[in-house]
Amino acid sequence: MSVRSQLLKGILDGCVLAVIEKEAVYGYELSKKLQDIGLKDVSEGTIYPVLLRLQKNGLIRGELKPSDSGPDRKYYFLTDTGHETLATIIEEWNRISDPVNELLKRR
């Protein structure tokens, strides 16, 4: 595992939740959005175990809806718990990232 993917692993849940909060997406869209934003190291398939886990923990729920391109797709929405958890993740991330940035920039 590369350094970058190791670093990403801990915050991937937060990234996925943040994308879904903006707009309900299906799997393929989600992986596109993560890559478009610059997270190219997230291999596309890795979002599926993440989606299943978030679903199991009640942070997101899937709903079958017709997509623009025709066939029904499973779209993911944030639940109330999901919103709360995302807020916590953002808060914690800021608490870590500011000092870490400070520290690493000083070199």
Next chain:
Amino acid sequence: MDAKKLIEENNRKRELLTAENEAYYSDMLIYIRLQLTLSEQQSEEILMEMLDHLLDGQEEGKTARDIFGNDPKAFADEIIEQLPKEKKRDAITFVAGIVGNIVSWVLIIRGILLLVLSIFTEVKTEINLFATAVSSFSIACFVIFTLWFIFRLVNNSLFNEKRNTKKDMLKAGLVGAAGMAVVLLVTTFTPKIGPSFNFSWWASLITGVVLWLIIYVKKK
């Protein structure tokens, strides 16, 4: 959409995959479906999502390897770990259904055979309890062992680049034939001791049909 519909749609959509992607995806599909303790609905839903994703990627020239990684087994294991457990079907009703089905067909075929044969020759319609119990038991053992063996063959061949399907089929065929031979030997050499009773062709046929109908209605 229930699991059955998802499976049908999956079968239809899989035909759109390239040969390479199909081989990769199908191994994952069989591997995940063989986990009989997982929720069938959830398994089929995630399989459909991954198939849709693969089809979208395929249009952009990506392969299954690009999307799901170079280690399909490890990826499938990660999926399996996150899928909720829930018995796909009650094991007892499942086995009882299969056994009932076999017994009903045996009774129906026996009824028809005795009827047809009795036109040409005299037939014995006696049934010996002990001999019947012994042969039923050996058939049950044979079915369970053969199923277990095939299950293991399939699981070992998945994700294996150098698999040899013909050799596996030959192995399954040999085990099946050997098992049948054992069942036939046991049936032939079991002594007819203890009580016997008469079981005519029409009694056999009616019992078989009634049993089959009960199973059919229950399944619906």
